[in-house]
Amino acid sequence: MQNKREIHADRIVIKIGTSTLIHNNSQPNMHVIERLAYVLSSLKKAGKEVVLVSSGAIGVGMGVLGLKERPFKISKQQAVSSVGQTELIQLYNQALHKNDMVAAQMLLTRDITDYPESHTNVMNTFQELLEIPNAIPIINENDSVTVSEMDHHTKFGDNDQLSAIVANLINADLLIMLSDIDGFYNGNPKKESTVKYDTVHAINEEIIGAAGGHGSKYGTGGMTTKLKAAKLILKHHQQMILADGKEPDIVLNILAGDNVGTLFSETD
Ligand code: ADP
Helix, strand or coil: CCCECCCCCCEEEEEECHHHHECCCCCECHHHHHHHHHHHHHHHHCCCEEEEEECCHHHHHHHHHCCCCCCCCHHHHHHHHHHHHHHHHHHHHHHHHCCCCEEEEEEECCHHHHCHHHHHHHHHHHHHHHHCCCEEEEEEECCCCCCECCCCECCCCCHHHHHHHHHHHCCCCEEEEEECCCCCECCCCCCCCCCECCEECCCCHHHHHHHCCCCCCCCCCHHHHHHHHHHHHHHCCCEEEEEECCCCCHHHHHHCCECCCEEECCCC
């Protein structure tokens, strides 16, 4: 195992998962939000281009509305998500303000890849936002309007894939995926004794088999959706690192080349 990695990343997409952002009682993890805001701001001030893809809208909404269980009905989930999204952005914004930054919310649908005009518009918005010295784009799927029908699909599926699509679109140097686990293992580490992969070069059958089934109570996709994201990243010859986000300062370690998490990359 190498001690240092060669990481050269100026344009970075960071994705944070629900299980990292939300406590088990549906309350947002303010430590994570505060430190994430600090890290994003520090990177921006250091001249990096950063974009955050944040999950957590439904989880935060459940907390605000006092719901114990995630609603089953899709329309109810969409309503809870819209409550949670507002609250979440407000929390990020307050934390960013302390670092002289502001949040720029972008709620996207798959139209950005399917319709040329939508694609042009979103690319122009990214371009402008990345040039604003104190704006941090925070992205989520636009839950209340996306559909998944026979001839019309505007859902991204999940935020893991959304973050990879965004990284592809803006040609990011690195996608950092912050989860509640410190990397990708050869089986579910919460259930069996497993070994962490340092680097994954290709999403082959062995790797897919290791992803197993589902994630945590609040998270949605487990490793399956993260591997789909990794596949998109590798297809575009980009890099992704999956790491534990409970201390978001880990992003600074990753960018310093510390050997943390699991690197998905064609090369070492
Ligand atoms: P997030 O909310 O960050 O998107 P999830 O809860 O959906 O995260 O997925 C992370 C969980 O996936 C881990 O906590 C772990 O229990 C589970 N998991 C299943 N298989 C693996 C594996 N091979 N390596 C790492 N974690 C795994």
